[in-house]
Amino acid sequence: MRTKVLPALFCAGLIATTGVLAGNAASAAPRGSSAVAQDATVREKLEKIPGLRIVSETQKEGRPFFTLMLRQPVDHDRPWRGSFEQQFTLWHKAETAPVVHYTGGYTLSSSTREITRLLDANQVSVEHRFFGKSVPAGRTDWSKLTIQQQAADEHNIVRALKRIYPAKWLGTGASKGGMTQTYHERFYPEDLDAVVAYVAPNDADNRDDRVYDEFFATVGTAECRTALDAVQREMLVRRETIRPLFEATSKEQGLTFRQLGSTDRAYEFSVLDQVWNFWQSGSAADCPTVPDAKKATDRELYDWSLGHGLSIYSDADAGPEGTGPYYRQAAAQLGWADLKFKHLRDVRNHPDIYQPNSLLAADMRTRYSGWDAKDVDRWVNKKGQRMMFVYGQNDPWSAERYRPSKRDSHLYVAPDTNHGALISKLTPEQRAEAEATVKRWAGVK
CATH class of the missing domain: 3.40.50.1820 (Alpha/Beta hydrolase fold, catalytic domain)
Known part of the structure; x- marks a missing residue:
C-alpha cells in the first residue's frame, strides 16, 4: 500500500x-x-x-x-x-x-x-x-x-x-x-x-510487520511523533465534519470510490496512510508545521494534511491503467505493511480496509503467497x-x-x-x- x-x-x-x-x-x-x-x-x-x-x-x-x-x-x-x-x-x-x-x-x-x-x-x-x-x-x-x-x-x-x-x-x-x-x-x-x-x-x-510499528515508534523526535499521531487521530474523531471537505476535493477532481466501497472507507484509508506518507516524502524539518490537533479548526487540519501526507486513493489511481497493477502484485507476491494503529483502534470504522485488495476491482483481487x-x-x-x-x-x-x-x-x-x-x-x-x-x-x- x-x-x-x-x-x-x-x-x-x-x-x-x-x-x-x-x-x-x-x-x-x-x-x-x-x-x-x-x-x-x-x-x-x-x-x-x-x-x-x-x-x-x-x-x-x-x-x-x-x-x-x-x-x-x-x-x-x-x-x-x-x-x-x-x-x-x-x-x-x-x-x-x-x-x-x-x-x-x-x-x-x-x-x-x-x-x-x-x-x-x-x-x-x-x-x-x-x-x-x-x-x-x-x-x-x-x-x-x-x-x-x-x-x-x-x-x-x-x-x-x-x-x-x-x-x-x-x-x-x-x-x-x-x-x-x-x-x-x-x-x-x-x-x-x-x-x-x-x-x-x-x-x-508478510505476517510479521512489527518492524514498521517499531520504526514509527522511533523515527524523528518524540514531540513530532506525538503531534503527528494526534493529527491523524483527530482526523478520524472529527470525520463527520472533515469528511465533507474530503468529499468536496474528490468531487472537484472527479474522483470515485467504487472499489473501496464508499467515501467513508476512502477517507479512512487515506487518513491511515497519512503519517507514513509524511515520513516517506517529508523530513524532520516539516515537524514544526504540524498543527495543534485540539486547537486547529477542521479546515486547518484538512488543509495541512493535504499538503503533508493525506493522499486520496480513487478508482482511477488503482485501476488497470493507473497503479492497479502494483496493488495486484502487492496482494499476490510483494506483500504490504500491516500496521497496528493502536492509537486509532477506537475511532476506526473499517478495520478490514488496510490491504491492497481493498483498492482493486474484483477481477484483479487475489490471494497472497509469501513463498x-x-x-x-x-x-x-x-x-x-x-x-x-x-x-x-x-x-x-x-x-x-x-x-x-x-x-x-x-x-x-x-x-x-x-x-x-x-x-x-x-x-x-x-x-x-x-x-x-x-x-x-x-x-x-
Missing part, C-alpha cells in the same frame, strides 16, 4: 529517487558526421534484433536516444499463448561503455540515474510489464503479472542488447524498481555484473554477489530491508534521508567507498 506516494514515486520516475536529471530526450540538436556514422551503426544493429521495433530516435545531451519495443511472451513458460510489446529506451554513449539497466517498476521513466552519471554509461530504461504501453491486447491475464515473468522480460532485453554492448552491465532501480532489479538478479544472476538497488522494500514475512518473497530474501542473504542496497534513515519503506551476503555486497543507510536516498546522500566516507565499489564493478577508473 502506501503507494499514493508510490504513485508519486511512480509519477516522478519512481520518482526521482535515484534520478539526477529528468533528461528530456527530444532535441533537435544537429549531429556531427562521426556521431551520424556511429548512430547509423547502432541503429542498424538494433534493426537486426528479432522482435525489436524502433519507435523513435531522438537526441539526449547530444547522444542517440531510442524508444524501442520488444516482443515478449505473455507467459514465458508457454510462449505460444500470445505476446505483447514491452517498451524501453536506450540512451547510447558508446558500444564499449558500461550499460546501466534501469527498472522503474511502473510506467516508463528514462530519467538519468545516479550511477549512469557516475560511470558515463549507456542507459537502458525498462517499463514494467502490464504498465503503460507494455500491455497485452484484450483482456489482461493478471496471473501472468509475476516477479518471475518480469525477470524473464528483462532477461530477454539484456540478452538482445548484449549483442551490441559487451561491456559490464549494472542493474539499478529505486523502491519497486529496486525490488524488480533484485528479482531479476535472483532469477538470472548471469545477466548483470552488479546491482545497485535504492530503498528496495523487502517484506519477507517468493522468502525465497528472494534468502537468496540475497546467502548467494547474492556484487549487490548494493542504499536506504534512507527516515524512510518507512527502508524499515524492512534486504540484508546482502558477504559476497562483495554492501548495505548503506543515508542519514536523515527519506525515500529519496542516494549514494550522494551518504556520509562523505561511505559515499567515497560506495562510488569506488560501483566503479570497480563497472571496470571504470
